[in-house]
Amino acid sequence: MHQLDTSLRRVAAQDPDDLARNLTGWEQVYDQITCGAFAGALDELHLPGVQVFRERINQAVHQVCRVRPGALWFGLPLELDESRINGRKAASASVMARPGGSAFELVTPRDHDIFGVVVSRELCEEGAQRNGCEEVLGAIEGAEILRVDPAARTACLRTLASLLGEGGDHAGASIEEAQHCVVDALLLMLGASSIEASTLRSEQRRRAIVAKARDYLVEHRDRAVTIPELCEHACVSRRTLQYCFEDVLGISPVVYLRRLRLNAIRRTLLEDGARGIGRVAAEWGIDNFSQFSSDYKKLFGKSPSAYLRSASRGPDR
Missing domain, CATH: 2.60.120.10 (Jelly Rolls)
Incomplete structure (x- = not known):
């Protein structure tokens, strides 16, 4: 057996x-x-x-x-x-x-x-x-x-x-x-x-606002999207946008959108590192490479190039 x-x-x-x-x-x-x-x-x-x-x-x-x-x-x-x-x-x-x-x-x-x-x-x-x-x-x-x-x-x-x-x-x-x-x-x-069981109408609305903002960022990933632009797109005030993100995701829209961009770059580099860090970063609206490298290292604990090298060696088992 x-x-x-x-x-x-x-x-x-x-x-x-x-x-x-x-x-x-x-x-x-x-x-x-x-x-x-x-x-x-x-x-x-x-x-x-x-x-x-x-x-x-x-x-x-x-x-x-x-x-x-x-x-x-x-x-x-x-x-x-x-x-x-x-x-x-x-x-x-x-x-x-x-x-x-x-x-x-x-x-x-x-x-x-x-x-x-x-x-x-x-x-x-x-x-x-x-x-x-x-x-x-x-x-x-x-x-x-x-x-x-x-x-x-x-x-x-x-x-x-x-x-x-x-x-x-x-x-x-x-x-x-x-x-x-x-x-x-x-x-x-x-x-x-x-x-x-059933989600309240107000909760559904907050989730919809967060999803709309996130989708807009992905659609316009080749440039830096501003918070006022997101507010206009979602038809909400800055305070409402802030509240929705903090309630649904537990962090502010500024922090979340920055980290969404960094995670997308990390994922793309791991899938196709040969494209080059600078090129992939530019595709996600990064125009200050020095700041990007600093933000990346702060979030993931390693610079983009060091992260790529460690990933290529594979995880410890």
């Missing part, structure tokens, strides 16, 4: 997108938004119908994520980790949830530490039938944040940690036993939840 230890994988990464690419079955883009060298770690158990992982990141990151269709994702940040999902802050004793096949956004803080679970809908439905709680799955459709009983959440976290080899008694479990164990722990936790 196939045992769990052969399905466990542990990865360390010094680049945001390298960490994002290592999560099996996900489409993700990570933009670093706090300054300093990046360090991330991933422990993953990938089974036919269940994926359990623990992700740790030292810097704050803006993430655009999509999990495979036909599955459900649940995220359990550890204590004091005030992550945002689609602009909404996940409080303690809560669980984030999204269906597969549709993109969602996370803003994760410094020293981010989260357990994640991806479960096929089929397994969830079988488990709900087995446990006589079919109404639980119907209730979470469309939810982003679930407030759950703290004790049930702690028990679920203990189960997930055990499956990832952090103590516990699941080391000798079979794949079928492990999958049942995960589904049962999730359903027990979700059965004691208070669901914040």
Whole structure:
């Protein structure tokens, strides 16, 4: 019988997108938004119908994520980790949830530490039938944040940690036993939840304003876009733009737009460094190379050329 230890994988990464690419079955883009060298770690158990992982990141990151269709994702940040999902802050004793096949956004803080679970809908439905709680799955459709009983959440976290080899008694479990164990722990936790399902109209408006500003910057990436220009495009005041960015992303529009540009340059250089740093920077509206180099080093902990050299050597494993 196939045992769990052969399905466990542990990865360390010094680049945001390298960490994002290592999560099996996900489409993700990570933009670093706090300054300093990046360090991330991933422990993953990938089974036919269940994926359990623990992700740790030292810097704050803006993430655009999509999990495979036909599955459900649940995220359990550890204590004091005030992550945002689609602009909404996940409080303690809560669980984030999204269906597969549709993109969602996370803003994760410094020293981010989260357990994640991806479960096929089929397994969830079988488990709900087995446990006589079919109404639980119907209730979470469309939810982003679930407030759950703290004790049930702690028990679920203990189960997930055990499956990832952090103590516990699941080391000798079979794949079928492990999958049942995960589904049962999730359903027990979700059965004691208070669901914040529908996003308020004001929250939707703030998210739309942020998305409009970000799209405008990308469309006009060959020049420096000003805040007054963004306000005019989004038809809002400077104060409203500031409030929307701080509420949805946790940082000001000036800082976010600067870091969005730097992350895009980093990503392009890693994909095609032969194009040259100066050329790629110019394509993103950078006209002061000295300031750009200083800002890049401040954000990522290395100059553009040093970052390229370290990336070409590959991450430590």
